[in-house]
Amino acid sequence: MAILPFEGELGDRVAEEVASQFTSTGAYSIVEPGILSPADASTYTASDRLDEVLAAARQRDIDAVLTGEIIESTAPKRSSLLHRAGLKGDDRRTLIVEYCLVDTRTGETLSKNTVRSLEPVADSSADATSSAEVEDSLIAQCSHEMVSRLSPKRCAVQALAKCMWSDRGVISVNKGNRCAASGNWSDAVDSWKAAVEANPHNDAALFNLALAAASQHEYDKAEQYAMRALRARHSDDYERGLENIRKQRAEFEERRTVSHP
Structure with missing residues (x-):
């Protein structure tokens, strides 16, 4: 830069x-x-x-x-x-x-x-x-x-999902991925939401929204997005992502319990 x-x-x-x-x-x-x-x-x-x-x-x-x-x-x-x-x-x-x-x-x-x-x-x-x-x-x-x-924020789960060039909403997904890579997660989330609005079955946008929510410890929302992504397109990556989100949630709640007994 x-x-x-x-x-x-x-x-x-x-x-x-x-x-x-x-x-x-x-x-x-x-x-x-x-x-x-x-x-x-x-x-x-x-x-x-x-x-x-x-x-x-x-x-x-x-x-x-x-x-x-x-x-x-x-x-x-x-x-x-x-x-x-x-x-x-x-x-x-x-x-x-x-x-x-x-x-x-x-x-x-x-x-x-x-x-x-x-x-x-x-x-x-x-x-x-x-x-x-x-x-x-x-x-x-x-x-x-x-x-x-x-500053780029480390993704809480794994790499961001990408769209096929023919998927409806691909432009918004790609824009969101670029924003996230530059650290602008607010605009990234807006872009992924725009992709889902244009195509409710855009699995890449749904999964990336799950990652963004998990990074903010919004695990209910993260699981919902990840499950919607899985329903839209079954993927081993999405399954692992959902497992990681649930694991992160358990670890987060355990740390919170220790800090605030």
């Missing part, structure tokens, strides 16, 4: 922190953005040059490009109504970052979202926090949230 400098105030620092956190987690191999354009990498922050970015990334076998923009990095303005009433209001500094992860092969947006961090409430007994420390904290919070959302 290449992480381009984010646009706006603090953009470079946010991009650097995100790259650092991704490197620490090992979720992705991060390449320097300068490899895309050694002469002028900074110009690649402009959205109107995204096609050039993707072309350069494809030539260097880079799978994805992450871009972003700082939407807000200042303290909110005090309400005039609060001011007239003699109330202070909430003037803590806020950092809002919009990010977009793009598949370099297809140009498809894999994940686009906004993260927000808010300056903690000051502790009257503690020493005053400097502006630089507040910025560091906000950048770290936003970066952590972004990395958490984009």
Whole structure:
């Protein structure tokens, strides 16, 4: 993955922190953005040059490009109504970052979202926090949230199911699988549900929904989806998946019993 400098105030620092956190987690191999354009990498922050970015990334076998923009990095303005009433209001500094992860092969947006961090409430007994420390904290919070959302989550049971090219709903299933691979499980679930809505017997979508539910410890829902997948198409993989879900459920409930006797 290449992480381009984010646009706006603090953009470079946010991009650097995100790259650092991704490197620490090992979720992705991060390449320097300068490899895309050694002469002028900074110009690649402009959205109107995204096609050039993707072309350069494809030539260097880079799978994805992450871009972003700082939407807000200042303290909110005090309400005039609060001011007239003699109330202070909430003037803590806020950092809002919009990010977009793009598949370099297809140009498809894999994940686009906004993260927000808010300056903690000051502790009257503690020493005053400097502006630089507040910025560091906000950048770290936003970066952590972004990395958490984009990091691929290990599938709780086994590999995601794939559709035959002729199956109704195959486009939605494939899109969901790509979203899951990039860590965007929310959009992945939406895509698999769309596939099931188009074709209630789409076994791949049903089974992947079972995996997603199991990863959230929603075992009732996971078993229901897995059994629907089995009824739609009998498969040894689906049988093993259902067995694993039930095994995970038993282990989870045992751990919960030990923790909360």
